Amino acid sequence: MKNFVPKNIDIDSAVIKHDWSLDEIKGLLEQPLMDLLWQAQTVHRLINPGYHVQLASLLSVKTGGCEEDCAYCPQSMHNSSDVTGQPELDVEAVLKRARAAKEAGADRFCMGWAWREIRDGKPFESMLAMVRGVREMGLEACVTAGMLTDGQASRLAAAGLTAYNHNLDTSSEHYGQIITTRTYQERLETLQRVRSAGITLCCGGIIGMGESVVDRASMLQVLATLDPHPESVPINSLVSVEGTPLEGTSPVDPLEMVRMVATTRILMPKSRVRLSAGREQLGREAQILCLLVGANSIFYGDTLLTTGNPDVEADRELLQLAGVNASWENKDID
Numbered sequence: 001m002k003n004f005v006p007k008n009i010d011i012d013s014a015v016i017k018h019d020w021s022l023d024e025i026k027g028l029l030e031q032p033l034m035d036l037l038w039q040a041q042t043v044h045r046l047i048n049p050g051y052h053v054q055l056a057s058l059l060s061v062k063t064g065g066c067e068e069d070c071a072y073c074p075q076s077m078h079n080s081s082d083v084t085g086q087p088e089l090d091v092e093a094v095l096k097r098a099r100a101a102k103e104a105g106a107d108r109f110c111m112g113w114a115w116r117e118i119r120d121g122k123p124f125e126s127m128l129a130m131v132r133g134v135r136e137m138g139l140e141a142c143v144t145a146g147m148l149t150d151g152q153a154s155r156l157a158a159a160g161l162t163a164y165n166h167n168l169d170t171s172s173e174h175y176g177q178i179i180t181t182r183t184y185q186e187r188l189e190t191l192q193r194v195r196s197a198g199i200t201l202c203c204g205g206i207i208g209m210g211e212s213v214v215d216r217a218s219m220l221q222v223l224a225t226l227d228p229h230p231e232s233v234p235i236n237s238l239v240s241v242e243g244t245p246l247e248g249t250s251p252v253d254p255l256e257m258v259r260m261v262a263t264t265r266i267l268m269p270k271s272r273v274r275l276s277a278g279r280e281q282l283g284r285e286a287q288i289l290c291l292l293v294g295a296n297s298i299f300y301g302d303t304l305l306t307t308g309n310p311d312v313e314a315d316r317e318l319l320q321l322a323g324v325n326a327s328w329e330n331k332d333i334d
């Protein structure tokens with residue numbers, strides 16, 4: 001695919017600013033779909049003319065038994081999902097999975113720990129060895145393991161960690177309905193520690209947890225007023241898991257996901273917008289719309305942390321059908 005910028009694109013459409021108001025964001029989210037899609041597509045094509053899509057593979061290193069009470073999460077010990085506390089994977093097992101992900105074409109390897117906060121000692125030393133090993137393979141490395149201290153953040157940075165994922169999940173206003181064991185403020189402080197250590201930020205949220213459009217705008221406002229913007233912004237739609245308080249929640253309309261991705265792209269033009277959990281429920285047309293209007297990364301591989309994701313073959317087919325560039329086929333990556 002040739003990289004070109006269509007002549008009628010206004011460079012100012014991709015303005016990087018950090019003072020977005022709630023009304024502006026709500027206005028973007030709620031504008032007529034055709035206008036939103038055009039505006040987002042304009043920004044997206046300007047920023048990513050080659051339609052390069054980053055493939056990020058996920059692995060749960062420590063699964064289940066988490067002390068936090070996140071209402072969406074099958075790994076919380078407060079929920080009765082069928083995810084029992086399992087022994088942590090060792091360094092060798094994790095690196096084997098990272099190698100397989102690289103061979104399948106992944107660019108980034110994300111490792112998750114079902115922890116409230118990072119624990120020092122052997123588990124943390126193993127985490128550092130995993131980060132070093134993943135980086136030595138030439139992959140980006142991302143960790144998501146809850147809160148951390150400044151000292152832990154610096155050691156992760158020194159090990160070569162590319163990104164730390166810590167999501168806002170929802171608006172500060174809706175937050176109390178979803179999590180009670182950790183405050184919104186603690187989340188913001190964790191993000192600040194990651195930033196101060198020089199690690200890039202991966203921070204986004206989930207839609208479909210009973211929030212309003214204003215809640216979605218409010219969460220996006222917190223992200224889009226960070227300076228700099230998070231380098232990656234995962235947009236998840238709730239995977240409603242049996243045994244969680246959100247079991248049985250009605251699925252979000254796929255077009256709501258498209259609106260969320262499009263608005264995220266307009267607000268944070270240069271960030272990597274990752275179309276994250278919930279793709280199995282989206283259908284290929286909605287996923288292609290997301291790729292068209294702003295998503296430039298997906299989770300790649302048939303499992304997220306504990307729930308399902310489209311398999312590699314289905315995703316290769318989807319990406320080929322959409323005509324985007326992804327590393328597994330080694331096309332003209334820009």
Ligand code: SAM
Nearest residue numbers: 072073114115144145146167236237238239277
């Ligand atoms: N314990 C760490 C933490 O909370 O930061 C890391 C793992 S946690 C599973 C990472 C993120 O996955 C959550 O913040 C949430 O946004 C997302 N997530 C978890 N369960 C989900 C679900 N059922 N549906 C959609 N997203 C989910």
Ligand code: DTB
Nearest residue numbers: 144165234276277304305306307
């Ligand atoms: C993110 O925002 N989504 C990913 C990743 N960051 C760690 C996790 C999705 C988890 C979905 C539920 C599960 O598989 O347990």
Ligand code: SF4
Nearest residue numbers: 066068070073076114
């Ligand atoms: Fe624990 Fe993270 Fe799940 Fe919350 S989202 S229960 S912190 S693993």
